[in-house]
Amino acid sequence: MNLSQAFKIAAKSIAAKKGRSALTMLGVIIGLAAVIILVSYAQGQNEQMRAYYESLGTNVINIEASGPNSKSISDALYDYCLELDDLVLGVTPQIQMYNQTVVKYGAKTLDSYQSNWEESPQVVMGNQQYSLCNNYTIAKGRDLAYLDVENYSQVCVLGHKMAEMLFNYADPIGKTITINGYPFEVVGVFAQQDPQNMTGKDRNILVPYTMTRVLNSSNSWSAFVAKAKDGPSTNRAITLLDGFLKGLVGESGYYYVQTPNQWQEQGDEQIKMQQRFLGGIAAISLAVGGIGIMNIMLVTVTERTREIGIRKAIGAERRSIIAQFLIEACMICGIGGLFGIAVGYIGTLIVGKASFNLILFPSPGITAGAFLISVALGIGFGLYPAIKASGLQPVVALRAE
Amino acid sequence: MLIDVKNLYKIYNEGQESEVRALDGVSLEIDYGEFVAIIGASGSGKSTLMNILGCLDIPTYGDYHLDGVDVTALSDRQLAHIRNKKIGFIFQGFNLIPALNAWENVELPLIYQGVSMFRRAERVEEALERVNLADRARHKPTEMSGGQQQRVAIARAIATHPPIIMADEPTGALDSRTGKHVLEILHGLHDEGSTIILITHDNSIAATAQRVVRISDGRIVYDGDREGAGL
Numbered sequence A: 001m002n003l004s005q006a007f008k009i010a011a012k013s014i015a016a017k018k019g020r021s022a023l024t025m026l027g028v029i030i031g032l033a034a035v036i037i038l039v040s041y042a043q044g045q046n047e048q049m050r051a052y053y054e055s056l057g058t059n060v061i062n063i064e065a066s067g068p069n070s071k072s073i074s075d076a077l078y079d080y081c082l083e084l085d086d087l088v089l090g091v092t093p094q095i096q097m098y099n100q101t102v103v104k105y106g107a108k109t110l111d112s113y114q115s116n117w118e119e120s121p122q123v124v125m126g127n128q129q130y131s132l133c134n135n136y137t138i139a140k141g142r143d144l145a146y147l148d149v150e151n152y153s154q155v156c157v158l159g160h161k162m163a164e165m166l167f168n169y170a171d172p173i174g175k176t177i178t179i180n181g182y183p184f185e186v187v188g189v190f191a192q193q194d195p196q197n198m199t200g201k202d203r204n205i206l207v208p209y210t211m212t213r214v215l216n217s218s219n220s221w222s223a224f225v226a227k228a229k230d231g232p233s234t235n236r237a238i239t240l241l242d243g244f245l246k247g248l249v250g251e252s253g254y255y256y257v258q259t260p261n262q263w264q265e266q267g268d269e270q271i272k273m274q275q276r277f278l279g280g281i282a283a284i285s286l287a288v289g290g291i292g293i294m295n296i297m298l299v300t301v302t303e304r305t306r307e308i309g310i311r312k313a314i315g316a317e318r319r320s321i322i323a324q325f326l327i328e329a330c331m332i333c334g335i336g337g338l339f340g341i342a343v344g345y346i347g348t349l350i351v352g353k354a355s356f357n358l359i360l361f362p363s364p365g366i367t368a369g370a371f372l373i374s375v376a377l378g379i380g381f382g383l384y385p386a387i388k389a390s391g392l393q394p395v396v397a398l399r400a401e
Numbered sequence B: 001m002l003i004d005v006k007n008l009y010k011i012y013n014e015g016q017e018s019e020v021r022a023l024d025g026v027s028l029e030i031d032y033g034e035f036v037a038i039i040g041a042s043g044s045g046k047s048t049l050m051n052i053l054g055c056l057d058i059p060t061y062g063d064y065h066l067d068g069v070d071v072t073a074l075s076d077r078q079l080a081h082i083r084n085k086k087i088g089f090i091f092q093g094f095n096l097i098p099a100l101n102a103w104e105n106v107e108l109p110l111i112y113q114g115v116s117m118f119r120r121a122e123r124v125e126e127a128l129e130r131v132n133l134a135d136r137a138r139h140k141p142t143e144m145s146g147g148q149q150q151r152v153a154i155a156r157a158i159a160t161h162p163p164i165i166m167a168d169e170p171t172g173a174l175d176s177r178t179g180k181h182v183l184e185i186l187h188g189l190h191d192e193g194s195t196i197i198l199i200t201h202d203n204s205i206a207a208t209a210q211r212v213v214r215i216s217d218g219r220i221v222y223d224g225d226r227e228g229a230g231l
């Protein structure tokens, strides 16, 4: 009795018990695919959430203040922020244009009142540190410069999607667009920030905040964004700004100092919770798959025990019986496991496309872990009766009921 | 001596109220080439004795030498070799593997013996022809009658050409014509030199044996020629 004979006997046995073999395989396939798909789904969700919170930026401080004399408040606040340069990396006015915005380039027109939300242009105004404070990087051309602001230059930097919509992959640098009829030269394009188009950051058109005079009816600006060095600096800067603004705006004024960091902490908390949930899901689906495998294996224990009794009676050695059942279980669970991975990957791709519009791949670690566990379960439960029954006297095994 | 058994006991639930002495001090010698019939009432211990002789079970007490070897001292692996090479066992209840067809069932002991594929095919064919079942080779046990299943079981027992054939009521489930055919096969094997040990309820079958052993309540109450047994 050598290994090739054990293989032959095992293959014969699998072929002879097609129904049972298929059922066992199905148990492994379903268990494994369920684990892979569920875990991948939850991971995709995590990924998306993390990306969202990251796009909000870290160590950013949002500041708003208004009072009887907004212009002087703004000036004072801006100067104060510059004084905090050991805590703060940069500060920029942050103004959004809320009135109707019509952007034109050649025959292409984008109208914030006409387009739907996903294509609506958004003009934002800031200084040369706007991109730093809002986590933008330049993909093409250059950023706003100090002199653009000082000189009231009619220049703009386009968000990724805005550039795409207006120029359709042609090079926008040096071209002139019009915003509400005023010409602006495109000097740069931001790198993509928001592939899911969730925040609208890629639809922004940044112009120097000194353009408020041209584009906005009012020229009072009082919202700022500052970028602090790190977490502790953020908290310290908030405390200082808080005290400063309280004195500045007086009794009748209004101010606001906040950081989205706390949001992010909330997001991290949520992600952790989801990961725990995910672990639970993985454990449950593994358990369900495992119980299915176990069931099929144990239901046939009597039948197997009798078969082992017969094999022993006609002269099979214990080790060749164990080898046969081990090979049988390995082949069934291994093939089932491979199919399970295939189904899991296909399912993950479909689910990822449908729910996140992402090409989602299961992590190799999860895949390998789930494969090993379900195959080990199948082999364990397949082998257990064989090990037990092959140690019995043949008559005892034959009497099994 | 081929089989030499002394003071064999098989006691179930020893010491309890439900104690059963299936074998209660059996001593028996069987020589090479004998044809022995074991008879006795139902529950007298015939199958128990045969299972021990066939190395399928172990006695509670007693000695068993097979071909000069002390069987009670052998390892599980050595016993498997004896079952595989020396003994062809035909069970009271066929004991075929239901998932395998007749051919594969007969082939199994040859695979465990390590016989090459080509030689296996020869032996399986020969054995199936001997029991007149060559045309049913690809049928599974569930697709065959009791008599056909019994003949597959015989083919499996003789495929390895074992020197000893033990048959536990091989004709019990068969009509008299098929039963006679099975008996002819066993006599044919005996003529070729095999030692045959046969359990039967049927006196006319026992009457064809040279030697008859009668068991009652786990003891041998007669051991001699068929005339003395009153057959």
Ligand SMILES: Nc1ncnc2c1ncn2[C@@H]1O[C@H](COP(=O)(O)OP(=O)(O)OP(=O)(O)O)[C@@H](O)[C@H]1O
Residues within 6 Å of the ligand: B012, B020, B021, B022, B040, B041, B042, B043, B044, B045, B046, B047, B048, B049, B092
């Ligand atoms: N596992 C067991 N546990 C308890 N008692 C048993 C067991 N196996 C057999 N017996 C008892 O041992 C006795 C002998 O049984 P055995 O099967 O040897 O009888 P038999 O002579 O072959 O009967 P039959 O002609 O009906 O086949 C019976 O009384 C039976 O009840």
Ligand SMILES: [Mg+2]
Residues within 6 Å of the ligand: B046, B047, B048, B092, B168
């Ligand atoms: Mg019996």
